[in-house]
Amino acid sequence: MLVVAQPLAPARKPVSNKALHRQPIIMSQTSTDSPLPRIVIVGGGAGGLELATRLGDTLGRRRQADITLIERGRSHLWKPLLHQAAAGTLGIDDNELNYLAQSTWHHFKYRLGAMDGLDRARREVLVAPTLDETGREIVPRRRIGYDILVIAVGSQNNDFGTPGAAEHAIALDTPEDSRRFHRRLVNACIAANTQVEPLRPEQLKVVAIGAGATGVELVAELHNSTRVLAAYGLDRIDPERDVRLSLVEAAPRILPALPERLSVAAAGELAKLGVQMHTGKRVTEVTATGVRTADGDFLPAELVVWAAGVKAPDFLRDIDGLETNRINQLVVRPTLQTSRDDAIYALGDCAACVWEGHAGNVPPRAQAAHQQASLIARQITRQLRGKPLLTFHYRDFGSLVSLGEHSTVGNLMGGLSKGSMFIEGHFARFIYWLLYRMHLHALHGFWKTAFLTLARMISRTTEPRIKLH
Structure with a gap:
């Protein structure tokens, strides 16, 4: 008998982590075409795509779970690079990652579409129809069943x-x-x-x-x-x-x-x-x-x-009874499960996670999404094996701000010491450059990241310094 996340009736009060650990629940069997546990991730941003890749490489490859990523876009670009793309100093086409290719390489399914609702009673994600640029329907409205759901839809201005x-x-x-x-x-x-x-x-x-x-x-x-x-x-x-x-x-x-x-x-x-x-x-x-x-x-x-200013997407506001805050973020417990449903996790900018020892929540940063994705990958594996869940502890490694070719400033080790170490100049620029490579490493592994980096450095010598069209 396979054990996974615990469903809760919408009106039920949150249970303590201790109680949850004692109460594993049988996998839902409604509307599924797979005998495996169905893990659905909504949102292919930094955290969601890293999670799908990690779970695909472990549970998916070993046929221990059915992993599905729902994403409205067809390709992924690390969000901290958007300002460079806007200025033309970075080519989007050369730095995008195709979801279909990534899903094939890493043993998960990619489903094109945007979540616009949730049916917790039936454990189904409601996905809006996908239209082309002329308004013609490509993919109809549909429902995708889950046993464990991870919402990672990010934020918007x-x-x-x-x-x-x-x-x-x-x-x-x-x-x-x-x-x-x-x-x-x-x-x-x-x-x-x-x-x-x-x-x-x-x-x-x-x-x-x-x-x-x-x-x-x-x-x-x-x-x-x-x-x-x-x-x-x-x-x-x-x-x-x-x-x-x-x-x-x-x-x-x-x-x-x-x-x-x-x-x-x-x-x-x-x-x-x-x-x-x-x-x-x-x-x-x-x-x-x-x-x-x-x-x-x-x-x-x-x-x-x-x-x-940022906020989570409007469709999340009180979605099917889940608790949200004033900027539509899903309120989560220290396990990163939503406060009213143990079968649903949230991570990244769309999650309101209390920052232990600080006033307020974990800040909406790429490093937070990365840490949460890493923990949820472990949480899901532990749930499938009936083990107690872990508690999320955010580690603030500081902040870096790139000022183009001119400079980079930042503070490192912000959460690891009483103060922080201020850095700037070439060293700060190197650390900023390294952050993106760490994201690529999470998606591709060491060797492919190294080859991609080298190929990009070579190709830059034959291109204009900025995008001209």
Whole structure:
């Protein structure tokens, strides 16, 4: 008799971990085409894809469980790279990972689609129909059964209902968002280079709303990429004179969630690049030609990026009785199981996990998703074997902020000592570079990651320094 996650009736109160360990439950047999335990992961971001790969390489390869990944996209790009893709300093096509290929290589199933509901009583994920660019249906609406469900759908930018934000600002949530921004950036430069009349007040001006890591890294990357772009035949554009980059932040300083020393160092580097930083300003409206703040200022802009605030997807809000917080995150216990259903886990940005010993929850960072995916892989294996579950302990290894080719600043070992070690320069850039390789290693293993890295370094010598289309 195979033992897996324990189902709970929707109205049942959460049980203690100790009680859970004593009460294993028989695998559900409803609507399944497999005699194996059905493990379904929703979301192919950093955490979800790493988990699917790890489980596929262990349980899937040994035919001990049926692993399925549900993901609305067809390829994966590590989210911390989106600002580089938007600036054109990184080619999306060369760094994307195809889900179909990954699932074949690592013994799990990939199902194209977006979760939009949940039936806990029948243990089924509700998946919306998938349409092509013309609106024609590719995959119909369907239900996918599970015995253990892991929700890893990540987060999206939260514009707080600001007038004009949805219509006129771009939120860098997906690779397609980055592609769209980059196309508009290149088109704006080409248009400015060919027009006879003087530049309009908003032309070639970019405003990033929100001076967290995404906003700061984007404007630093754009400082470099716009100058390289102009060097490729756009001889009527003077980047020093014509291009203006601005950050708008409601908090008193940039990078408000990170240590003040890191914030001060980053602000100093951005000031050297000529980036205008408007702190203590709340955006009240985004228009087709700029951004208006609460104190009446208007910042002209041809391109606006919204990088302020995050929330989990709206469909998660109180989904089929699961507990969520004000930004739609699923509330989880220390085992990373949702508070009202032992058969459902949540990880990454969509999970509200209490940070032990700190005020608040585990921060929405790639390192948190990686650690949670590693633990859930162990949890599921232990559940299948009827063993007690483990408790999640987040280890903060610090934060790094890339300032393009110019610098990288950060603090290391944030959770391993009483203080933190401030780093910058070449060493910080190397650590930042290494983080992505660690993600690739989790997906591909050592040798394939090494060959991919070497091949990419060689191919860069035969390509333009930035993407030009």
